[in-house]
Amino acid sequence: MKVAALQMVSTPDVGANLDAAWQLLQQASDAGAELAALPEYFCAMGLRDTDKLGLREAFGQGPIQDFLARAARELGLWIVGGTLPLAADDDQHVHNSSLVFSPDGDCVARYDKIHLFRYDNGRERYDEAQVIAAGHEPVQLDITDRGGERWRLGLSVCYDLRFPELYRAQQGCDLLLVPSAFTHTTGQAHWEILLRARAIENQAYVLAPAQGGHHANGRHTWGHSLAVDPWGQVLAEIVQGPGLALAQLDRQRLQSVRAQLPALQHRIL
Template sequence: MQNRMSSTSNPVAAVCQMTSTPDKEANFSVGKRLVEAAREGGASMVFLPEAFDYIGSSRDETLALAESLTGDTISRYTQLASKLNVWLSLGGFHERGHDWENDRRIYNSHVIINDQGSLAAVYRKSHLFDVELPGRGVSLKESAFTIPGPALAPPVQTPIGKVGLGICYDLRFPELSLALQRQGADILTYPSAFTVATGAAHWEVLLRARAVETQCYVLAAAQVGRHHTTRASWGHALAVDPWGAVVGDCGGGEKEGSGNGGMVLVEVDLEKVRETRRNMPVQEHRRDAGFYRGLEAAVDNT
């Protein structure tokens, strides 16, 4: 577990990783320990990964363990946030769908809890991971049991700045990150459970690209290690600054102890966001949407 105390007046964020299993009680024990350690280290906001609540070993188990936002898991985290006076980003909660009794489908929901223990925002994952990579050991179809979220959530004002919410596969869609930046985000967050194959190839480069193109901090909590016999995650929970530099990395499965939970503490310097944008005003240079649509139409007509 890596801790770095703040040497300035900048707020501190804790970016965490863990190895969720189908055992919800054990997962909460790890999550609670991470939040407590982060608060002790001076963090005012703690980021937990996608599937912090559990990772099921089958479709049936995944659905059987799902809860509503008023269920025991979120209730325990709201109590923890209130007790420790800390904000939480719970990066991918298996939320029962609104028509649960009829269709038994879920949302993959990013839940923000404030330091009073109240829900500050809920974003339901827009882009679902339906991917087959023959020869790389990746075969997942999230849409088989998950409902895509209907819309983006506006960035949330927190003690570390305005946070724009995504989840895992959303990372591959720059349109989402740019939309959140236009709505005022200083920080983007992509809590994830990246597969080992896709993580090794794309995780860091995508996170750094999202930071560079939006000139935001990017904070990405992650799952790491083996969850059960058929599922493993890449790890390397990262924090990236607005220039695209990695300022925190929890390491991957090769790091001793990484499967038992870890974190990095990162100072969030909002002046660095403003300075980066002043020095290279990319957003001011961007042409309007009509310009790009015109270019697409010209290409289609050639």
């Protein structure tokens, strides 16, 4: 199955971001991808964290969800919808949610980001918990490609990448999704190392679409959207700016890695 990690440099303008996302999804479809994954905050990188509150949608309805459903249906793609703000239990928070849409345009999975990013080095400060309500449950799902092959997907978002226990809870996944908006500082230090580690220790493919560039809010995101194979080899990468990283998932390669080094069978804890 061919997959695509879509890299964006999202702005505060939702309409412009959706137009940019459509163009990338169209490119992925034209290139033969069956699954395309958008980055975290693909629909908007606001000027303030609280801008997310004004964009929140109820689960199952809203223009951003309508866009994802229409794109999946019209382009015939499995779409991992990066993240978008969904209503939480109070008006001061939203869930940072990743939705998966089938080629029929149906939403078949929802994952609310569990681990909330906080960072302060004296120059940059982030605290997602101020406006984001954490999720609580790991999510995995099975999809079927056009050839009838079944693939098990594990969902995660950005900062989740630093918590390997989440991925251990998604046993048996063939493909781990990590839509992200890593800062330039933390991405330069840790992004590729963490992605390759998650692929190696879970003997799974990893697809990580990211924000990559300078944003209107002053944030600089690392980019380097990656596809990684179960041995930790980088299959595709786009460094900065909008674009897509394409990779072919190979069931035989997956089985070979797991058979030659059956580490998953050797787990004790």
